Amino acid sequence: MGLDSANTGSANTSSAGTTSGSISIGVIGGGQLARMMVPPAIQLGMRISVLAETEGMSAERAADAVGDYRDPETVYAFADTVDVVTFDHEHVPGEILYELERRGKAVHPRPEALQFAQDKILMREKLAELGVPIPSWAAVSDEVELQSFIDEHGGRAVVKTARGGYDGKGVRVISDAGEVRDWFAALAEDGRGGHLLVEELVDFVRELSQLVARRPSGEIRTWPLVETIQKDGVCAEVIAPAPVQHAETIDEAARIGTAVAEGVHVTGVLAVEMFETRDGRVLVNELAMRPHNSGHFSIEGSVTSQFEQHLRAVADLPLGDTSMTAPSAVMINVLGGPEEGPMPVRYQTALAAHPRAKFHSYDKQPRPGRKVGHVTVTGDDPAVVLAEARAAAAEFD
């Protein structure tokens, strides 16, 4: 059958859902990214299963299993039920994934690519090797090394833990090395001789994100470059396409996205977050090897959404067209505070006032600052679209 190439092994690929010829995808992690993979899986006739961390996760409706992704046997048992393993997050230990591949299971992205998303220092080393523009950085193992970097870079710098950070967690802007003493202490306790990452504070005018998809056989597609607006270290708004400020930026960002995807052999969706400097240069900030918040606009705004494309890519199926369905799309996150209740509680007002807005609830219990959903508006006039999206999202403030 036509899907054979999606399976790098063959021993146990017929174990799940393939009686009718459909391929089965297993997603490790039960957050909103897994949740948003379910609709395109249904559309494409794929079977999708989710290994959720706990009961009540965002993708629980699709979850066939609940268990700890750090436990090898839990992951192996889950993987046995599907054709291809992919991810909602980058935190599954590499040892487990390498063992899955040894057992003949298709894992996408593959662990040798995923390591660069798991370790920010490894990633900088790789990007430097690839010649991709990045901010000045160093891996530092104590306060003396760190203070020396700070002093050489204008007296302030950004320090990041190499592993485990996201949405502003594990990131501090400091001027004195003592401000991350607790992180050094934690590294010392860990006993693995780890380093912190320090980077120059980039004087950027805005942040951009380049989404790319690549399938194992090599085909690559890039989406239009988008602008991301962060609040408190969390992605708040995404404007697609990014308003053009320097014409060359568009091509340069696509070139960088493609170079990274090929350079690290990503399979699936890759998000390359970038700074744009005052003089129109772009510097890579972070990578994510999965569908990404900056690509949620693509559900309505692109012919092929990042979630559908990720499924196609990890199944090694031909990729879809990534052009915009309308001249403009704006996505705004809904962050939940404790007094607000989940999104659907306010639907009577929100849907009535904004019949053109697409409301996405992650069915999550609200918590201050937690992403509980998002709103997307598409249309012809970027200013009108942005105003409408902001007004629709504000229904949940």
Next chain:
Amino acid sequence: MGLDSANTGSANTSSAGTTSGSISIGVIGGGQLARMMVPPAIQLGMRISVLAETEGMSAERAADAVGDYRDPETVYAFADTVDVVTFDHEHVPGEILYELERRGKAVHPRPEALQFAQDKILMREKLAELGVPIPSWAAVSDEVELQSFIDEHGGRAVVKTARGGYDGKGVRVISDAGEVRDWFAALAEDGRGGHLLVEELVDFVRELSQLVARRPSGEIRTWPLVETIQKDGVCAEVIAPAPVQHAETIDEAARIGTAVAEGVHVTGVLAVEMFETRDGRVLVNELAMRPHNSGHFSIEGSVTSQFEQHLRAVADLPLGDTSMTAPSAVMINVLGGPEEGPMPVRYQTALAAHPRAKFHSYDKQPRPGRKVGHVTVTGDDPAVVLAEARAAAAEFD
């Protein structure tokens, strides 16, 4: 909370999935219509459950129960787990639905509306009462009455069973009453004194479909009128919007759709299938009180798809905008023959050749003439869109 009005009763509405404030929808019937309600339910943060007829149905992934919808206790037990009951088909016996309402359960469409979709003779009586244009018709109880109608209408007529027909089943074009002797015999055996429906053979130039959604509180939205092209009594292609042949037809169809939705108090999506005559009149042919094949284009082609709108309507939430997302959308059904295998088997070729086409597989075992999926293309130029959709669907011939 804001969703209270969705529940006509209150005793058992908190039984399923409402801890986070999300509403739960139960769909009776596990075909592709139920399947295609799942993605927008996920998007809106609704919980959706399906009562499938058998294992392996199209919506099985969402199915929480397998059982016979004609068995009252099976339906009552399923309904107890959800806030609102709705349908993938119109065949659930009215007695069961009336009892559900007596027990305080929200059922949409309500049984007093659904009866008109369940019985074609009742429907003609109602449409005539509403002053909606329909072909000449009669309810006939024997061959003599039938032959008399045929003779008065040019020697040929269309005979339909009042109940249970779909996709050309239960429909015969005849010139001699003896050609439906078996149907009269079956009615006699049934012992309920039933009638057959006979209609004049309409000299139509094309078939049209008007989709409408109405929520319990009365809000109504119509989609752009579409043209449907039938092959062997089955919907094959849908062109949205319908090419304009008589300007007044557009308004007249929307007026008829609205009149029917209000006249029979439909809740949810209503499809009004119509004939357009050579002189630009429209005559109602059939009604369906659920998402309909002629509305599949709306998944990509409308700001709010018929499946999302149906969920909003049955939950009594404000309805979404129904305008087109592009000037043109064409949907073509994929019918499965035994030698072809399910759609995903041919994805390598189909997706590669048609990166702008949206392929929808119902994950069904193929059978000659069975609807196993559909393809939709949207774009600016109707001729280009039609050609691309036909080429994409032809990958599965």
